[in-house]
Amino acid sequence: MADILIKVDTRGDREDGDVLFAAQDKHVFMVNAQNICHRKKQLKNSDGLNTKGTVAEDYYTRTHQYKFTRVGNNVERLDLISGVTDVLGDTPKIIDGKSQHIDVQRFITKALKNENHKIFGTKNNELWYGGKIHHDGLNGLWSDIENKTGDLRSDHSSWPFSDRERTGWLALPVLDFNDKEMERITEPLYATNDVGEFTLDDGGARIVKKFRRAKIDWELRLTDLNITKEDILNKEKMIDLRGKTAVDQKLIRIKKPNKGGL
Amino acid sequence: MATVTKTIGTTGRDYSTIQAWEDDLDDSGIYSASDDAVGECYDDSDFTAGVSINGGGTIGLSSIKLTVDSGSRHDGTSGTGALISIATGQPIISLGTDYTTVEWLEIDGLDGRHDSAVSLVNSLTPGLFANNLLVHNGYTWGAGSGIYVGGYGNIAVVTNCIVYNWVVRKASGGVGGIGSRNAYGTGHFFNCTVHNTTSFDNPATQLANGFNFPDTASTTVKNCIATASEASDFSVTSFSTATVDYNASSDTSAAGANSIDSVVTADQYVSTTIGAEDLHLKAGSDCIDAGTDLGTTPTGVNIDIDGRDRDAEGDTWDISAHEFVADDSGPGVASIILRRRRRI
Numbered sequence: 110m111a112d113i114l115i116k117v118d119t120r121g122d123r124e125d126g127d128v129l130f131a132a133q134d135k136h137v138f139m140v141n142a143q144n145i146c147h148r149k150k151q152l153k154n155s156d157g158l159n160t161k162g163t164v165a166e167d168y169y170t171r172t173h174q175y176k177f178t179r180v181g182n183n184v185e186r187l188d189l190i191s192g193v194t195d196v197l198g199d200t201p202k203i204i205d206g207k208s209q210h211i212d213v214q215r216f217i218t219k220a221l222k223n224e225n226h227k228i229f230g231t232k233n234n235e236l237w238y239g240g241k242i243h244h245d246g247l248n249g250l251w252s253d254i255e256n257k258t259g260d261l262r263s264d265h266s267s268w269p270f271s272d273r274e275r276t277g278w279l280a281l282p283v284l285d286f287n288d289k290e291m292e293r294i295t296e297p298l299y300a301t302n303d304v305g306e307f308t309l310d311d312g313g314a315r316i317v318k319k320f321r322r323a324k325i326d327w328e329l330r331l332t333d334l335n336i337t338k339e340d341i342l343n344k345e346k347m348i349d350l351r352g353k354t355a356v357d358q359k360l361i362r363i364k365k366p367n368k369g370g371l
Numbered sequence: 372m373a374t375v376t377k378t379i380g381t382t383g384r385d386y387s388t389i390q391a392w393e394d395d396l397d398d399s400g401i402y403s404a405s406d407d408a409v410g411e412c413y414d415d416s417d418f419t420a421g422v423s424i425n426g427g428g429t430i431g432l433s434s435i436k437l438t439v440d441s442g443s444r445h446d447g448t449s450g451t452g453a454l455i456s457i458a459t460g461q462p463i464i465s466l467g468t469d470y471t472t473v474e475w476l477e478i479d480g481l482d483g484r485h486d487s488a489v490s491l492v493n494s495l496t497p498g499l500f501a502n503n504l505l506v507h508n509g510y511t512w513g514a515g516s517g518i519y520v521g522g523y524g525n526i527a528v529v530t531n532c533i534v535y536n537w538v539v540r541k542a543s544g545g546v547g548g549i550g551s552r553n554a555y556g557t558g559h560f561f562n563c564t565v566h567n568t569t570s571f572d573n574p575a576t577q578l579a580n581g582f583n584f585p586d587t588a589s590t591t592v593k594n595c596i597a598t599a600s601e602a603s604d605f606s607v608t609s610f611s612t613a614t615v616d617y618n619a620s621s622d623t624s625a626a627g628a629n630s631i632d633s634v635v636t637a638d639q640y641v642s643t644t645i646g647a648e649d650l651h652l653k654a655g656s657d658c659i660d661a662g663t664d665l666g667t668t669p670t671g672v673n674i675d676i677d678g679r680d681r682d683a684e685g686d687t688w689d690i691s692a693h694e695f696v697a698d699d700s701g702p703g704v705a706s707i708i709l710r711r712r713r714r715i
Contacts, residue, residue, distance in 0.1 A: 116394065121394060121396070121426050121428075122397075122425060122428070129388075129391060130390045130420055136419045139416075139417070140381055141416075143381075143417060144415055144416050175646040175647070177646070184644070186644065186646065186647070199637075200637075201636075201637040201643075205645075207643075207645060208599065208636065208637065208643065209644045209645060210637045210642065210644065211641070211643075211644040211647060211649075215641045215649075215653055216641050219446075219448075219641060219649065219651060220448065220451075220649075223451055225442070225451065226446075226451065227450055237647070238450075239449060239450060239647050241481060241646075242417070242479070242481065268387065269381045269382075271384060271386050271387050271391075273386060274387060274388065274391050277391065277394075277395065278394075288458065292459050295420060295421075
């Protein structure tokens, strides 16, 4: 279930009801999976490399674009999405219009100086993952996690807000939203001129009038959520409404940029 | 006056979101006037939202710093430390309050549209600082950059940052990998590395420059390298007060008597392979020992992308965010170790 964090006071520059933070379903499940699968939590093998076949590797396999496998002084790059394979080495090669090279030995030597490195495999048979991070493999990843650990996806359906966040703001469950709606909810309110065009600074960048343009009238939801206003405003009391009926994100009001801007 | 440090991450930290930490900068129950506020990120999981750091005004904080715990910092390559990854939206990090620093974060634009990855925009008074950032894979819709300095009279400092695979989409110029449009302000850019700045779909109008300072009043650019930019590696045009020297480019645009033109990109870096970029210098790079010693001013300029203190180590400074040391080189190091390295 997607989550949002709402401001419930007027301290600072934001307003009561402003959406401070929003996380889609995919973000919630990704973040919880990352916490479970983090390579720091897995034991290294006798070569000091990350062990293959662990949930740490499953995380990369399911969410990263490329798998790199050392082959002598070269590296084989497998696009896990398209299946295309390229072999690269220290001699530059033009691929997709880009000159690319890699000094594999130096790359690995340098990487292994970091105790939190992301190199798997065994010495001289190293492999690692990189490229674009995506969410397409989340279902498969959670199957891997459930099969290999005691963690269940159903127990990790909320954003891991801290105690402070659950006392200082209001964490609300919302129906999931797509990328476009996410952008709408978290976009700042830009200043505009008399004809509704964005006001720009002297360098040509848009001026942010307000950090968030999305607002939710949380006081109208109190009955649905079975809670009092006093409880929510009590900064000593931890409130977490997640697990209750989700709020339709369409109820989040978007402030329109006012003509005349600042 | 105290330094108040709060942790940010998703395994039992003070905050799970950078936004809540920033919103609390105006909480008088946490901060007092003239305090230094520090947010320390952990790489428990990826951060999925950007932040505008503008808080603290009602308290009267002395300074604000968003940094990364020493055990969660990237090593100059992607996926090795605390990461903010966002596909779309406004500047991923925007600094607008005086004496604010952001450092040691990796910022992945996920090939999506942004105004900038990091935006340092303020007015009239100093100063905004971006240090040791790893920024990559996004595109700028309007006037912006991977790291952008703007505003009116702003003083901003960018040191030891790496930007790669940044795309410019704005017609009639755009800005670039690292850039500034700040007609009345000052931008200092030291020991930064920019690689593979390209246009979105029209090289003729979307001028993709590695470093681009079209109209910043007082610009200083030293010890920086740009390579494989679709337009120019360096474009510093309008003002006579610009100080540009000790830089390197893969084209002929690195101005200054001590700059190096026409370096071969593959001879400078460990890897330009897409998905496994490693822009640390490699043995034999033209940039090794070719920079100028900047001492310890501005603060942090001496700390390279690996956390090495060039000043304390007595290094002869390189051009680049990375200070090469011989044992970075793996096998064969003995053959080149004589090149390195102590300032006498």
